[in-house]
Amino acid sequence: MRVSVAGSGLSACGGLVTAGILLLLLLGFAPAPRGHGAEPPEAGSLTASPEPAPPAADDLFLRRIHLDLAGRQPTFAETEAFRADPSPGKRAAEVDRLLAAPAWSQTWARYFRDVILFRRTDPRAAFMQAPLETFLTARLAADASWGTIARDLITATGAPGEQGETAIIIAQMGETADIAAEVSRIFLGIQLQCAQCHDHFTDRWKRGQFHELAAFFPRIAIRPTAGQGPDRFEVVSFDVQPRALRGRKPPDNPRRGDLEHEMPDRDDPSLPGTVMAPRFFLTGQSLPLGTPDLERRHAIAAWITSPDNPWFARAIVNRLWAELVGEGFYPAIDDLGPDRIPQEPERLADLAAGFAAHDSDLRWLFRAICTSPEYGRGSRSRSSPARAGFAANCPQRLRADQLFTQLLDTLGVDEARAAQAAARRRGAAGPVPAPAQELMARFRLGSPRNLFGQVFGYDPSLPREEIVGSIPQTLVFMNGPQVAAALDGHRPGTLLGRLLRTESDDAAVTEALYYRALARAPSADELATCLTHVNSAGDRAEGFEDVFWALINSVEFLHRP
C-alpha cells in the first residue's frame, strides 16, 4: 500500500485501516534529529555583540508574523495591502489583529499538543492528539491564562477521549515518576528525570527532591472502562486501598496507582523503597502523607503557577522567545537549570515579571515578543557565529501543521475536500466497520493532516538545530502522487491549470507562483531563470510545473523566515 500524504485528494493508508489496527496508525516516522557532538556553548559565554540585523522588510515580516501567529502564509492581497499601508504602527496592529483571530488559538494549541505528546512513553497515547488540541484551542480562545491551563493539565481526571487535559497523564501511562518529570519540564523548565536515579550531574537538585515531587502524583490511576479504543480508560484518583490488596505488595502496575510514592532502593530495586511525603523542591511547601490525590495535585498546581514562583514565568518566556525569535535566553528550550546563566538576563527578568504581573496572560506575552525590536529584525542563520544578543531573528523550520497548511494553500487544495477524498479512498480499499469509522472521525485519525504529521512532525522542545529533514519527507514533496496531481498544469481543475488558462504572460504566472509558494515576488534573477527554463522546456505547462515543483521543494518553503 502506498502512503502518500499531502496534495489534493490526499490518500490515507488504504488497506491498513481496519478497526483492529486503528490505533497503530498513529506512530509514524520519528522526528529526525541531527547527530551531534559537543553541546552548544552556554549562552552566557558569548559576549561579543555582533552588529544587529536591520529591521526585516515588510514582506518578510508579514510572512513571519502570519506563520507564527496564524499558522499560515499571508495571501497575495494581504501582502499588497500591508506593503501599501503607510502607517508607522502597522506591524503592531497586525500583531493585535492576528492575536485576536481564532487561528492563533488553533496554531498554538497544536504547538502545545506536540510539546506534551512528543514525550509520550506509550505510542498508543497518540490518540490524545485530537482531544488535547480541542481542549487547548478552547482554552486559548477563551483567553485562559497559562496558569489556568497548567492547573487543568496537572489536576485532570476523567475520560481521555473527552477530557483532553488528561494528556500528560495518559502520555506517561500514569507512571508517577514520569508525570512528575514532565510537569517539571513543561511548567518549570527544570529537568529532574536524571535525578530519578542519581543526584544530578550538573544541577543542584538531589534525588530525594525529585521523589518528593513525584509524591504529589502516586494516587493517579488509569482505570479500564467498558468503552472501546481510546474510551477504554479513565483517569481517576486512587485514594482507598481495596481490602483484598491490603497487607501485601500490589503487583507492579503503574495504572493502578499507589497510596504513597516510594523512592526505590538504589542498590536493590526489589527491596521496599523509602516512602516519600509530597514536598515542592523550589519552595519547601509540603503536605502530610495520607493526603488525598486531588488535594495533592491542586496544591502542587497552585504552588507551581504562583506569581511568586519565577521559574513558571521564566520557562514559558524562554520557550516562546526561542520559538519566535529563533534563539532562547537559555541554550535549551526546557532545561533552564538553577545554575545556568541566560543571555540578556535583564530582558528575560523584565518579560517574566510582566508576564506574572499580567496573570500569566499568553496573549500579553506574544504581543510583547512580537512587537519587540529583536523579533522584527532581519533573518540570519542560527549557525552563523554572530548569534549572541538576538542580533537577528533566526529562520525556523516549519512545524508539521504550519507546513501542511502552507502546502495546501500553495497548491490551492481545500483541506475538507482532501479529507473526504482520503476517506473515500479508504472505503474503496476495503470496508471499514462503522465503529472504527466513528472513532477515526472523532479522533481525526488517518486524516491527511494526521498522516502528514506522522511524517513531518517533530518535538518542538528539541534544540531546533537538531531538527533536520528525512528521506520520506523529501519523497512526499518530490514524488508524492497527490502533490504531483495538484501540480499538474494540464489539468483544468488545478491552480496551475487555471492560471495558465487565464494568464498568458509568463512573467505574471511566475510571480503568482512565487506569491503562492513563498509570499514574495521573485527577484530579477529568479524571474529570468524561471522564464529561461519555461522557454526551453518545450511545453509551457510542463515548464511551469517544474518551476512550481522547484519552489515547493526549496529550503525556503520549509522555513519561516
Place this chain on the structure above:
Amino acid sequence: MPSSCPNRRSLLRALGLGAVGWGAGGGFLPGSGWGPFAAAHADGLRARHKACILLWMQGGPSQFETFSPLPEHPNGGGTAAIATAVPGIRFAEHWPEAAAVADRLAVIRSMTSKEGSHPRATHLLHTGYLPIPGVRHPTLGSIVASQLATVATVATVATGATSDCGADLPPVVRIGARGRADSGAGILGMAWEPFEIRDPDQPPANTTALVPAARHERRLDLAARLEGGFADRLPQEAADHRALRERASRLIHSPAMEAFDLDGETDAARALYGEGDFASGCLLARRLVERGVSFVEVVCDGWDTHADNADQTARLAGRVDRPFAALVRDLGDRGLLDDTLLIWMGEFGRTPQVNPRGGRDHFPRSFNAVLGGGGVRGGRVVGATDSRGVDILERPVTVPDLFSTFCHALGIDPSVETVAPSGRPVRLVDGGEPVRELFG
C-alpha cells in the same frame, strides 16, 4: 552481489544523467544522510560484511507454544512437543520447519526482565533501555547499522574497493511495523533512521517515478539554481536539503531499488518462504541483506494472546515457522548465514498458568529468544526454568546480556558512547555480558 547489478555510474550514464546531483560523492555530508554507509557495500567486503535480521513477535509470544514446551506439566497448556534435528531438544508442535533446522538455531530459555507493559517492554527489547522522557535511545537496527558502517568504511579504505551498487539502499529497514514501532535512530541521527516498509509486496511509499529521470534531473537543477538568496541565509540547512533531495532521488531512480521488488524472485524461492505478509517480509529481508543492507526487522503482530492462546499461537506459528526456517536455509545456501545474525524474539513471555479465557497473560519473569547465524553455535539450549516454567533455575539472561550478545556476534563494541542533547553520555548497551556459551 548479484551479477545483474551493473556498475551504478555506467548505468546512470546510460540513462543520460549528468553529474549534477548524482555524483557518487554527492550528498556525503556527515550526519545528513546515508553517506557513510555507501562504503559498506563493496564487493570485496561481501564475505566480511556482517548483517542482522530481527524477526519481531509483537505482543509477547508464549514460550510454551514456541521453543520452550512443557508437555509433561499442566502449565504446558496441552501443547505437544516434537523432536528436532538435534537429539534432546524439543520444540512446540507448531514449529516443524524450525525443528528441522534446529541444528543451526540456539534457544535461550532463561530470558528475564521486569517490564510487563507492551510499549515499555517493546522499547526495552528494541533499545536495551527502558524509556525515559527526553532521552531518545537508538533502536537495535540503528545501533547495528551505524557501528557496522564504521567498521566497513575503514576496511574499504584499506582495500580500495569502489563498487557501490547497493549504496542507494537505506541501511536500516523495518517491515510491517505498521506505525507501531516506538523507537528509531534517536541520538544516533537521521542517517540511521529505519526506513519503514508497511507492505513488503508493494514498493516503498512515493518511490515510483512519476516523471522521466531526465526531467527529474532538470527539476533538481532548476531547484538548485533558484535556491540562491535564501540558501545564503541558511547555508547549512540548504546544503542538508540539497543532499536529501539527491538521496531521495536515488530511491526513485536507482536501479538498486529492484531490491524491493519481490517479482524478481523465482517461484522456487517464493515457495521456500511460503505465503503471507510475514513470508514476503522475510524474503525481502534476505534480498536486502544480500545487497548490503545492515539490518532488517520483520514484524509479526498478534502475539498478545490473552484469550484462546492455543488456537492463536498455532495460527501465528503457521505464519512464522516456514519463513523463519526458510531464512536459515536460504542464507545458509547463499553463504550469508555465518555473517548474518538472525534473531527471533518478542517483548516478554506469557504466564505459565492458562487463564479462565484459555489465554496467557504478560510474563517478563521468564521467557525465550532464538538466535541463529552470525557465529552463533546452533543446536544448543541455554538456560532452564523449573518444571512448572515459572522461575529460572539456570543461567538467567537479562536484556543487557542479550544486547551484549548481539554486539559480540556482530563485532560491535557495546561500550561505545553517544552524547545525548543533555550532554549526558549514553552507552550503546547498558552493561551486561555476552552469553559466551552461544559461541565457540
